[in-house]
Amino acid sequence: MQLSLELEYWIVDDTGALAPAAPVLERIDDLHAESADAMLEVVTDPCDTVPELREEVTARLREAIDVARAEGRHLVPLGTPLNAESISTSDGPRTAIQRQILGEPFDNATRCAGTHLHVDQIDGAETDQLNLLTALDPAFALVASSPYHRGHNVAACARPHVYRRTCYGDYPQLGRLWPYVETLEEWDERIDTTFDRFRQEALARGVDPATFDEHFAPENSIWAPIRLRETYDTVEWRAPDVALPGQVLQLAEDVRDILALAADRRVEIGDRAGVTASTVSIPSFERLQHYVRMAINNGIDAPPLERYLQTMGFDPTDYRPISAEFDTASVSPARARWLRLRYADRLEREVEALAGTQSRAREPAIQPI
Structure with missing residues (x-):
């Protein structure tokens, strides 16, 4: 099963203030711009193995970091900017339409930096993959990287709190997270119904139909945490924060391995979660929502969530969420700037360590004479 990553990073200057990503974007073709001017996205190609993905993430991040430094910029691996009074945006037609329909709440979306994981669809098991990935959704707590929104400590996992509860x-x-489905036809019907309502509202607010249709289609107009991407033949998980690459890669590997179980085991909804030789049992959606709320509000410090993730195949002791390193009720703008630089430095050091590990791994063994 191939997998790939999309990683969003804040861009700051040498003082820690948010700064336009344009100087970096202009020098690296493979980087993607985001609606927030102070953000860029690093996208990998599909990779067959986790070591291959690790090598690609490291190379792409290393290039972005080097170019950013030359431009007086740094990449910051935090799910929110912690505290920023305003965030400059570049509204193309697509973003302008979203803002026209959703209004002021949509501004909160520009304060979220996340990780998107793509895993190959398994032919004939797409519905099981969708349901299983839905059941794995609370695992975003394993890589939570910010509890702050606009300077206030709002939740252990601030980004999903903001994105799911305030943006739309x-x-x-x-x-929001969608319920389980029984068939792909049911999933497609949900997509079409949601898209049609979105389009109708756009036209009711004066958006030109041709302009809307140029920039929106059913597949790319739903921002739920889990999506079936027919264009790429992948299942996409959009829930995790951006974080330090080692933690993100560990999460990608764990999720890939668990989703692979759908190839030869039946995924069933039961009273208890667990994995056997023939089945993967997932909790009712109502019970799952309880774990999602726990993940957002308390993170992996909540013992019931920790036990649930262990049951589903994760080892929470493998993770060190950045969010757990913050324990104050608020953070000032000056403190936020200092913290951004601190975590930018941690990112740079970790990428260099990953690059060094890979370089040593490629060195040929010394042959005895």
Whole structure:
């Protein structure tokens, strides 16, 4: 099963203030711009193995970091900017339409930096993959990297709190976790129904139909944590924060390995979660929502969530969420700037360590004479 990553990073200057990513974007073709001017996205190609993905993430991050330094910039691996009074945005037609429909709440989306994981669809098991990945959703707590939104400690996992609870106003289904499905036809019907409502609202607010249709399609107009991407033949998980690469790669490997079980085991909804030789049992959606709320509000410090993740195949002791390193009720703008630089430095040091490990791994063994 191939897997790939999309990693969003804040860009700051040498003082820790948010700064336009444009100087870095202009020098590296493979980077993607985001609606927030102070953010860029690093995207990998599909990789067959986790070591291959680790090598690609390391190479792409190393290039981005080097170019950023030359431009007086740094990449920051935090799920929110911690505290920023305003965030400059570049609204193309697509973003402008979203803002027109969703109103002021949509501004909160520009304060979220995440990780998107793509895993190959398994032919004939797509529904099981969707349901299993839905059941794994609370694992975003394993890599939570910020508890702060606009300077206030709002939740152990601030980004999913902001994204799912505050961004979509009268259209919460656009950004919340969707229930399990029984068939792909049911999934497609949900997508079409949600998209049609979104389009109707856009036209009712004066958006030109041709302009809307140029920039939106059913597959790319739903921002729920889990999506079936027919364009790429992948299942996409959009829930985790951006974080330090070692933790993100560990999560990608764990999720890939658990999703691979859908190839030869039946995924069933039961009273208890667990894995046997023939089945993967996942909790009811109502019970799952309880774990999701626990993940957002308390993170992996919540013992019931920790036990659930262990049952599903994760080892929480493998993870050290950055979010757990913050324990104050608020953070000032000056403190936020200092913290951004601190974690930018940690990112740079970790990428160099990963590069050194890979270099040593490629060195040929010395042959005896």
